[in-house]
Amino acid sequence: MNDKAIIYYRTATEDKETKAKLAWQKQICWDYAKSKGYEVIKVLTEVESGMNFNRPELLKLTKAVKANKVRHIIVTNPDRISRNELYFALFKNLLKRQKVQLEYAQFNISGADEMLLSGILESMAAYYSKVHSQRVKRGIFKAKRRKSTCGSIFARRLHKILLKLKK
Numbered sequence: 001m002n003d004k005a006i007i008y009y010r011t012a013t014e015d016k017e018t019k020a021k022l023a024w025q026k027q028i029c030w031d032y033a034k035s036k037g038y039e040v041i042k043v044l045t046e047v048e049s050g051m052n053f054n055r056p057e058l059l060k061l062t063k064a065v066k067a068n069k070v071r072h073i074i075v076t077n078p079d080r081i082s083r084n085e086l087y088f089a090l091f092k093n094l095l096k097r098q099k100v101q102l103e104y105a106q107f108n109i110s111g112a113d114e115m116l117l118s119g120i121l122e123s124m125a126a127y128y129s130k131v132h133s134q135r136v137k138r139g140i141f142k143a144k145r146r147k148s149t150c151g152s153i154f155a156r157r158l159h160k161i162l163l164k165l166k167k
Helices: 018-036 056-066 085-098 111-146 153-166
Strands: 004-011 039-047 072-075 101-104
Touching: 004 018, 004 056, 018 039, 018 072, 039 056, 056 085, 085 101
Parallel strands: 004 039, 004 072, 072 101
Antiparallel strands: none
16 A cells, blocks of 8 residues: 555646647656556546646545545646645645655655755745736736737636626
């Protein structure tokens, strides 16, 4: 039981680079699992936003953790789980209660260094998400002032959501 692992990889958008992004994550995570001698019991992959915590594969991961089926969760880096610091903290709390290790394959570290670096990486993921959101909102605002449409599909969807929230 102590060497059972689940590999989880995610990318936010479906585009021409999606397969390459997922293949890169897959290679790093599998190499890491092999180097640690873990038995990978499940691989979960999805194309979903890191700001959305209600993701099908992430929910499967959470169920496996709650059922005590796994001791190691392997991801390339923290933002694969979430870019929202509250969601991430809740997830890490669940892992701690279940005695499951969240391991970052891209950064093969342990001990005190792991605690420091994981805190920095988690903060950077949340910061990046907020900065990106601000830029998108600013672009929407500028487009509205110019009375033009927003450039990306993501920006248009976000614009519709923001309009609904205002109502």
